[in-house]
Amino acid sequence: xxxxxxxxxxxxxAVTAALLQGQGHDVVGYTMVLVPEHEATAKKAAAVAAKxxxxxxxxxxxxxxxxxxxQYFTETYAAGRTPSPCARCNRCIKxxxxxxxxxxxxxxxxxxxxxxxxxxxxxxxxLWRGLDSTxxxxxxxxxxxxxxxxxxxFPLGEMEKTQVKAMGEMFDLVPKSQSExxxxxxxxxxxxxxxxxxxxxxxxxxGWILDxxxxxLGKHNGAFxxxxxxRRGLGLGGGPWFxxxxxxxxxxxxxxxxxxxTECVHLTGVNWLVPEPEPGxxxxxxxxxxxxxxxRDGVLxxxxxxxxGILFREPxxxxxxxxxxxxxxxxxxxxxxxxxxx
Numbered sequence: 001x002x003x004x005x006x007x008x009x010x011x012x013x014a015v016t017a018a019l020l021q022g023q024g025h026d027v028v029g030y031t032m033v034l035v036p037e038h039e040a041t042a043k044k045a046a047a048v049a050a051k052x053x054x055x056x057x058x059x060x061x062x063x064x065x066x067x068x069x070x071q072y073f074t075e076t077y078a079a080g081r082t083p084s085p086c087a088r089c090n091r092c093i094k095x096x097x098x099x100x101x102x103x104x105x106x107x108x109x110x111x112x113x114x115x116x117x118x119x120x121x122x123x124x125x126x127l128w129r130g131l132d133s134t135x136x137x138x139x140x141x142x143x144x145x146x147x148x149x150x151x152x153x154f155p156l157g158e159m160e161k162t163q164v165k166a167m168g169e170m171f172d173l174v175p176k177s178q179s180e181x182x183x184x185x186x187x188x189x190x191x192x193x194x195x196x197x198x199x200x201x202x203x204x205x206x207g208w209i210l211d212x213x214x215x216x217l218g219k220h221n222g223a224f225x226x227x228x229x230x231r232r233g234l235g236l237g238g239g240p241w242f243x244x245x246x247x248x249x250x251x252x253x254x255x256x257x258x259x260x261x262t263e264c265v266h267l268t269g270v271n272w273l274v275p276e277p278e279p280g281x282x283x284x285x286x287x288x289x290x291x292x293x294x295x296r297d298g299v300l301x302x303x304x305x306x307x308x309g310i311l312f313r314e315p316x317x318x319x320x321x322x323x324x325x326x327x328x329x330x331x332x333x334x335x336x337x338x339x340x341x342x
Contacts, residue, residue: 001108002028002107003028003111003153004028004030004101004107004110005017005020006098006110006111006113007029008045009044012114014171015164016111016155018052020153028056029055029056030058030098031058031059035065035185051172068093069092069093074196077196077224078248080247081321082227084324084338087140087336091144094112099151109151109153111155114141115135115136116128116141116154117157118149118152118157124146124274124275125149125273126273126332127149128331129332131157131160132161134161140291144271145271146273149273197224203224205221206220206221207219207223208252210254212244212255218236220253226243226253227246227318228321229243236255242258259317259318261315262319265309265310265319265325265339265341266308266309266342267310267337267340268338269337270307270335273332273336277302278302279302279303280301282300285327285329286327286330287326287327288326289323289325290323296312296314297313299311300327310325321342323339325337325338
């Protein structure tokens, strides 16, 4: 087949390209430029493509990335919520707009270096965790549609990261000294608060840190910088303290000695990766409310209209409204949705 591969210049996408090329496929490398800094990424990707002797194309998606991801990221923090830009980008940009470019240029399938698995069962495409549990990226891919899963290949899903690194070194695809990207692609050095404040300077103003009785305990310089459940960087004695509420309108942060816990959450924008149940149907599942969170047992309640509820077996701490909640049946993703409220 003719397969388009998203190449970033890193070892994962490089090995993905090499594997498919070795299987006899006609491979074409595509690199997204999403922010100005990605022009350097495009050069690294071009070097990988040259080593593999495959065509390489650069796709400028900066305008779409600005409107679909960066504005969403900024507005979500401005509302006192916690965004999940990678999950949104995978659906809208990477496996959305980039895939559309590949398809328009005759690519029969798209491949990426994600650690996840796609299985086809009687025409129903299933998303499963990657075999390497330490690198599994199914959480960030859980908003993909059936059409996107049908068009996509994840060759690394059945591999361990150590195998991938060894192959990258064996084929000399990327420099050994090259470090892997760990942060958001548009925030290579972290520091989301400076990014948001540069776009919305009115958010960075002095406000009060309050206890749950409304008593003023200290000051901060922008409520948007805090996250529910946060316990570090509060600058207060007498702890431990946990952030339990954020009000960006009043520019206040509420804290308590006990971490906020909840038994249920309400989801919107639910994406079903099993046949959508009738409203009122319940499914037992394990849930992740953050990427690195240990799955928690509970029940998923279908509500219809793109909504669902989660009832946990035991109360969970620090529900981050705005984040993605992903429901698993073992290693299989069954649904995901955006946490609207607890």
